[in-house]
């Protein structure tokens with residue numbers, strides 16, 4: 001039996017991660033009635049701890065900068081790249097390029113960080129239902145008009161709204177129902193990760209740096225120093241390579257530590273704890289970013305290989321962009337897919353810049369050092385990209401220069417709004 005909830009919301013948001021709580025908070029702040037439906041109870045574990053500097057501007061709009069500053073999160077001033085035999089490139093210090101508080105960002109414990117953002121949405125007036133999972137979408141003449149959700153006791157209810165936002169992360173609630181998920185043709189990797197206590201930290205400003213350490217011809221390690229002397233460490237590489245002699249994640253992880261001198265040196269004095277996590281973290285993008293009555297944000301729309309830590313930034317930014325587009329659509333009394341055309345175009349363009357950089361990263365012919373030696377004048381614009389200044393910016397000259405060293409991918413044609421229905 002399904003209980004019908006009589007209240008009609010302006011917006012229902014599926015998922016209370018960074019993208020969902022951003023849309024929820026900003027719409028609630030604009031006086032909209034918002035319901036966020038989240039399947040877990042927060043705080044809940046989540047991977048993805050390293051932030052990009054440009055997250056700051058969404059935090060500022062959300063009003064959470066002060067609260068974030070008060071937390072004991074590790075400060076991240078830079079990102080650095082290390083070869084398999086331990087040679088480190090000069091770190092990209094964000095403050096050398098950006099004279100703004102945003103130049104210092106954080107390595108966050110996601111359970112606490114996501115809870116902070118969800119509570120912020122609550123404070124701004126959004127209603128939040130936790131331990132409640134959206135299991136289906138409601139339609140009227142092909143337009144999405146709400147959801148069916150199941151609570152912890154297994155009771156199902158219908159919730160209706162003028163607009164529904166899918167922010168369900170890699171569960172991709174709406175993409176899965178509509179079979180809209182399209183994998184990136186080349187970025188088909190898996191990730192294995194775990195946590196260490198007491199691992200070696202670099203001194204001074206580099207203490208909180210994200211390190212990307214290469215596994216020659218194969219993939220890379222991330223090293224993210226966090227609060228409480230904890231380090232998040234993971235490998236991303238091709239499935240066939242990682243599973244070549246065993247499928248035991250712990251054995252694979254230990255084997256690969258031996259393949260990077262810097263990682264070995266940094267992790268060997270630490271104590272591994274907790275489980276080894278595994279995900280087929282292949283990149284994907286939805287066929288469409290919106291249909292009549294529904295918009296997709298964050299990982300529920302697209303996921304890109306995490307080598308440049310762009311996930312949380314894109315989740316926050318897409319949440320912000322969607323909230324603005326939804327607010328205007330509600331004002332106009334028109335929530336058809338076409339209202340979100342600019343949203344889709346701008347978001348796809350931003351993702352495409354990052355995607356080109358990810359493709360270049362996986363080509364052995366390419367290195368940032370080579371790019372900057374060829375074009376010293378492009379160091380600034382490259383740093384813009386690495387800090388997340390991605391929306392509505394001309395990256396043509398940078399892409400042209402990268403294209404001289406490596407073959408850039410064709411931009412994906414999909415990800416825009418669905419065509420008007422024939423009803």
Ligand SMILES: Cc1cc2nc3c(=O)[nH]c(=O)nc-3n(C[C@H](O)[C@H](O)[C@H](O)COP(=O)(O)OP(=O)(O)OC[C@H]3O[C@@H](n4cnc5c(N)ncnc54)[C@H](O)[C@@H]3O)c2cc1C
Pocket residue numbers: 014015016017018019020037038039040046047048049050051052132133134135167168169170171172173191193234279281297298299300306309310311312313315
């Ligand atoms: C291995 C790996 C490493 C990564 N490293 C980084 C990194 O260093 N830096 C970075 O910025 N990003 C990283 N990312 C990406 C980052 O984690 C995501 O991009 C980010 O969490 C996306 O936020 P979101 O709000 O879209 O989704 P999520 O944070 O996944 O939130 C979605 C929420 O929806 C809820 N939900 C799901 N289905 C339903 C449903 N049916 N009903 C109700 N609720 C539902 C979930 O419980 C969850 O709370 C990494 C990702 C992976 C896989």
